[in-house]
Amino acid sequence: xxxxxxxxxxxxxxxxxxxxxSPTSKTFSPSAIFAKWSTGYSLIFLTLATLACLLPFxxxxxxxxxxxxxxxxxxIAQHPLDPYxxxxxxxxxxxxxAEVTKNPPLASYYAAAAGSLFGWSERALHFAFLLPAxxxxxxxxxxxxxxxxxxLLAALATLLAPGFLVSxxxxxxxxxxxxxxxxxxxxxxxxxxxxxxxxxxxxxxxxAACALTKYFGVALIPLLLLYSFFKKxxxxxxxxxxxxxxxxxxxxxxxxxxxxxxxxxxxxxQYASLHNRGHELSLLAKLLVGLAFAGGCALPALxxxxxxxxxxxxxxxxxxxxxxGLAIGGHRAWFESSQAAAHWPLIATEMTIFLLGGISCLGVxxxxxxxxSQKINADNMLLALWVAGTFLFAVFINWTVNARSILPLIxxxxxxxxxxxxxxxxPAKPNLLSHLLVKVGAPLVASGxxxxxxxxxxxxxxxxxxxxxxxxxxxLRPAPDAPVYVEGHWGFQYYMQQRGALPADLRRSPFxxxxxxxxxxxxxxSFGPPPGFTLAGSLIEIVTRNSxxxxxxxxxxxxxxxxxxxxxxxxxPVPPERYLLARLVLASSNxxxxxxxxxx
Numbered sequence: 036x037x038x039x040x041x042x043x044x045x046x047x048x049x050x051x052x053x054x055x056x057s058p059t060s061k062t063f064s065p066s067a068i069f070a071k072w073s074t075g076y077s078l079i080f081l082t083l084a085t086l087a088c089l090l091p092f093x094x095x096x097x098x099x100x101x102x103x104x105x106x107x108x109x110x111i112a113q114h115p116l117d118p119y120x121x122x123x124x125x126x127x128x129x130x131x132x133a134e135v136t137k138n139p140p141l142a143s144y145y146a147a148a149a150g151s152l153f154g155w156s157e158r159a160l161h162f163a164f165l166l167p168a169x170x171x172x173x174x175x176x177x178x179x180x181x182x183x184x185x186x187l188l189a190a191l192a193t194l195l196a197p198g199f200l201v202s203x204x205x206x207x208x209x210x211x212x213x214x215x216x217x218x219x220x221x222x223x224x225x226x227x228x229x230x231x232x233x234x235x236x237x238x239x240x241x242x243a244a245c246a247l248t249k250y251f252g253v254a255l256i257p258l259l260l261l262y263s264f265f266k267k268x269x270x271x272x273x274x275x276x277x278x279x280x281x282x283x284x285x286x287x288x289x290x291x292x293x294x295x296x297x298x299x300x301x302x303x304x305q306y307a308s309l310h311n312r313g314h315e316l317s318l319l320a321k322l323l324v325g326l327a328f329a330g331g332c333a334l335p336a337l338x339x340x341x342x343x344x345x346x347x348x349x350x351x352x353x354x355x356x357x358x359x360g361l362a363i364g365g366h367r368a369w370f371e372s373s374q375a376a377a378h379w380p381l382i383a384t385e386m387t388i389f390l391l392g393g394i395s396c397l398g399v400x401x402x403x404x405x406x407x408s409q410k411i412n413a414d415n416m417l418l419a420l421w422v423a424g425t426f427l428f429a430v431f432i433n434w435t436v437n438a439r440s441i442l443p444l445i446x447x448x449x450x451x452x453x454x455x456x457x458x459x460x461x462p463a464k465p466n467l468l469s470h471l472l473v474k475v476g477a478p479l480v481a482s483g484x485x486x487x488x489x490x491x492x493x494x495x496x497x498x499x500x501x502x503x504x505x506x507x508x509x510x511l512r513p514a515p516d517a518p519v520y521v522e523g524h525w526g527f528q529y530y531m532q533q534r535g536a537l538p539a540d541l542r543r544s545p546f547x548x549x550x551x552x553x554x555x556x557x558x559x560x561s562f563g564p565p566p567g568f569t570l571a572g573s574l575i576e577i578v579t580r581n582s583x584x585x586x587x588x589x590x591x592x593x594x595x596x597x598x599x600x601x602x603x604x605x606x607x608p609v610p611p612e613r614y615l616l617a618r619l620v621l622a623s624s625n626x627x628x629x630x631x632x633x634x635x
């Protein structure tokens with residue numbers, strides 16, 4: 036059997052780069068699968084794996100902030116040049132959507148096109164948003180080929196991360212933004228290496244699209260500016276292409292100011308600044324929450340930790356995280372989670388584990404490579420700044436820590452993990468395939484199982500809102516003359532309004548005795564009985580049958596907002612989702628009203 040040497044990458048993970056060597060070279064004999072594997076096989080495998088992970092969620096109910104993007108998309112379909120020209124009730128009273136949403140409209144334009152062509156059902160829109168998820172996974176593979184011999188590992192570490200998998204089951208802007216981000220990097224790196232003006236121009240347009248999908252995309256401009264300067268050690272004329280995205284962003288600022296009286300780019304910056312200023316978490320608490328979110332959302336970094344670090348380093352990290360977990364148990368007031376008091380031992384234990392993952396995730400960005408063929412260069416700096424910049428924004432600049440803000444660092448973390456595996460000495464093993472399966476494949480499978488478990492739990496939580504809206508409609512049908520108001524938001528409000536309910540507006544709604552109010556327990560921006568009224572009613576309970584949850588204040592889970600809890604997801608006895616169906620009773624005519632079962 037002929038012998039081969041790995042020159043730049045392994046054929047199993049990056050195609051067609053095995054070359055014959057002389058008998059004196061450091062060699063191994065690849066199995067048949069190594070010899071036949073190609074880039075095409077990798078891309079087909081990643082496509083099938085992505086579809087297998089996401090297609091089961093194609094009928095997931097709209098969830099969390101999905102309605103804001105969907106209402107905007109519906110309006111765009113009718114008024115394409117006026118994306119934010121309507122009003123919504125998302126807080127206590129009706130406001131222009133331009134005051135409520137803090138995201139640019141490109142994702143809603145995409146949803147409007149998909150909805151107009153294929154319908155507005157959950158399945159149609161989730162199928163449309165499968166394409167950005169596929170683009171992220173496949174482009175991560177292609178980008179990773181620039182950095183590592185193990186691009187397939189990097190792409191799988193992205194796909195099988197809970198932060199990516201759960202985000203890909205929504206119709207919000209985050210995954211679409213990430214797709215533009217990685218494609219922009221691909222074109223820029225190609226243009227920087229080849230001198231192709233077409234690639235550099237395409238990268239500039241993709242940066243603009245990225246920023247007009249989610250404002251964080253603007254961070255690509257300084258990131259690529261630093262990368263290019265560090266690589267060439269001088270200011271190249273090609274850097275002028277990075278000025279191109281500034282023009283559409285400036286026009287967008289001017290356009291929205293003319294239409295809505297506020298430049299929406301600067302408005303989003305002010306919103307984050309004001310909310311951070313009033314946030315009571317200390318910098319240390321924010322750091323711990325951020326590390327826990329990074330560890331949970333980029334879970335492969337936790338499962339691969341034994342391969343990434345020496346036993347001594349791992350023991351030190353475990354000790355630090357364990358002591359931190361004990362300290363957290365005694366200082367839970369740091370995290371403003373009074374409802375989670377009964378579960379703090381469990382929450383502190385899970386936080387200890389996620390902290391190890393977060394430290395591992397950020398540690399690979401800061402650790403210098405040992406391998407002789409790698410050195411501290413522009414590539415290392417690009418990946419490190421990508422991870423560190425995203426983390427700093429998500430933790431210290433954004434208005435709350437959430438998985439959506441952590442998401443952009445996941446592909447970079449995947450590439451860095453692949454580089455660390457490459458640096459670990461595995462490529463020199465004579466039985467490389469078996470080592471990859473045991474030391475890399477098993478941790479990735481474990482991460483994938485957890486990610487799918489969490490995605491299923493988030494899907495059940497979303498579907499509970501749709502089911503509760505249907506049940507509420509059935510129970511309220513015998514009294515069709517009484518208006519039905521809904522408090523709280525997220526997907527439940529979307530489905531209640533589909534069935535004719537009105538969003539409760541403290542300033543505008545003409546509340547009267549006998550009106551019906553439906554209030555979810557697990558929601559945001561609900562206010563209970565309007566002034567002058569009390570509530571008397573019954574509960575709807577939806578049992579989700581989850582043993583893990585993404586949004587639960589009692590369990591400390593705050594995947595979409597750390598105000599709910601300091602962890603992206605938690606395991607434990609998940610309580611049922613409860614919804615109060617109540618009639619308004621004049622407070623003066625009912626001195627002893629039935630107490631509310633819960634306080635939203």
